[in-house]
Amino acid sequence: MLQQTQVVTVVPYFERWLRELPGWRELARASEEQVLRLWEGLGYYHRARRLQLLAQTVMERFGGEIPSSREELEKLPGLGPYTAAAVAAIAFNQPELPIDGNIRRVLARFGADGAKASRAQDEHFRQLVAPELRAPDRPRQLVQALMELGALVCKPRQPECRACPLRQNCRALAQGHPERYPAKKVALAPRPLHISFCWAVNDDSCVLLRQRPEKGRFPGHFEPPLVEAPGARESQNLLAELLGSQPRTLAPFRRDFTTYRVTWHPHVLEFSGGPLDGYEWVFLELALKLNLVPVLARHLRELAASRRLQSR
DNA sequence: AAGTCGGGGGC
DNA sequence: GCCCCAGACTT
Missing domain, CATH: 1.10.340.30 (Hypothetical protein; domain 2)
Known part of the structure; x- marks a missing residue:
């Protein structure tokens, strides 16, 4: 630790x-x-x-x-x-x-x-x-x-x-x-990164999630549909492409990790029909207890508390 | 030897 | 906003 x-x-x-x-x-x-x-x-x-x-x-x-x-x-x-x-x-x-x-x-x-x-x-x-x-x-x-x-x-x-x-x-x-002393190590230049993600909810109060692989960032954590790109618009276009429809955009926020300067772009979408490839429907109550990517867990908790997930 | 991998303390 | 923190592992 x-x-x-x-x-x-x-x-x-x-x-x-x-x-x-x-x-x-x-x-x-x-x-x-x-x-x-x-x-x-x-x-x-x-x-x-x-x-x-x-x-x-x-x-x-x-x-x-x-x-x-x-x-x-x-x-x-x-x-x-x-x-x-x-x-x-x-x-x-x-x-x-x-x-x-x-x-x-x-x-x-x-x-x-x-x-x-x-x-x-x-x-x-x-x-x-x-x-x-x-x-x-x-x-x-x-x-x-x-x-x-x-x-x-x-x-x-x-x-x-x-x-x-x-x-x-x-x-x-x-x-x-x-x-x-000691000599500073040359800091890696932070690179901008835009991550768009979407809380897709269906009529049964389920959200769309998948589990990340064991290797790489946030190993084994759960996450909603999510895309990353060097530019904001690019990431949002990729998200719409992944979802197959245009989600509603919420206020972006900043939270960096390692050497990336990350802007997170949250979205919500009323989603009917079967889950996306590789994703599952998870009851919101259960999703709140899963090991979500921490920054996203925080966002989902706030969203659920404000009840903006159910309202349209 | 350089990149990757989070989040927070403290100024 | 920046530097640093009782580093390990891969490339």
């Missing part, structure tokens, strides 16, 4: 998750719906799938006990170089250094290392810290200390250098501009 997600955001999800799925066994046996529902709103939904895959692997191949070495951990689904090293160091006190955003920032400033993040830089950081990890019971302490230092003192903006235990030997501070 903590991969690319702030601690304050994760805490409520983590607590709810452990109440419903307290162990590997429960997670391994859980339904996809429950897993997705517990993850709803956290983003990066492939993490949820990999976490369940991890639970099943731990149960089937390791008898319910996660391995303790970084090498073994790194082979498991969802555990990359960072998480494998973090579990090895923090849970099992192995001499490993997980390099997250916090530790990268602390070490880049300490050595005034202006290079962009890379495998070579990671390796350099590990060699730098390795001697400090040798003492018994040290990895668990030092790793968490460096993370906390980065989160609370050596912050991205306005670092509190006066409170820093490393201030005597910090090269970035000596240069006078610690906030210049």
Whole structure:
């Protein structure tokens, strides 16, 4: 959950998750719906799938006990170089250094290392810290200390250098501009994207939905008829083409994801006849409980609350 | 090495 | 509006 997600955001999800799925066994046996529902709103939904895959692997191949070495951990689904090293160091006190955003920032400033993040830089950081990890019971302490230092003192903006235990030997501070490190990664230019979607309702208060594939964006989530295009008009034309008729247009809204600047164009349509190819009629009451694409779930809830789906 | 994949905190 | 967040995985 903590991969690319702030601690304050994760805490409520983590607590709810452990109440419903307290162990590997429960997670391994859980339904996809429950897993997705517990993850709803956290983003990066492939993490949820990999976490369940991890639970099943731990149960089937390791008898319910996660391995303790970084090498073994790194082979498991969802555990990359960072998480494998973090579990090895923090849970099992192995001499490993997980390099997250916090530790990268602390070490880049300490050595005034202006290079962009890379495998070579990671390796350099590990060699730098390795001697400090040798003492018994040290990895668990030092790793968490460096993370906390980065989160609370050596912050991205306005670092509190006066409170820093490393201030005597910090090269970035000596240069006078610690906030210049680490080097920023070149941001991908956000691209405009227009997504038109339609709540098609029939006389039985059903809406048209389909389930997205397990790969790609919003894996396994449900969605109404939906098309995307670089332009607004283009996306609306494609939607009408998909539906075979002209839906009523509602007010567009903005909600971005990853590197796209997305304008969402909602529509509604009184739709009689059989479902579109690949879609199903779902009772509105049930649809509101399904794992819809989160931004669309929000819109459907608001629409249902305003009762604009039934009226014409 | 660069793209993909969400959503929110905090300024 | 922007930067960043206890990154992993594919291409």
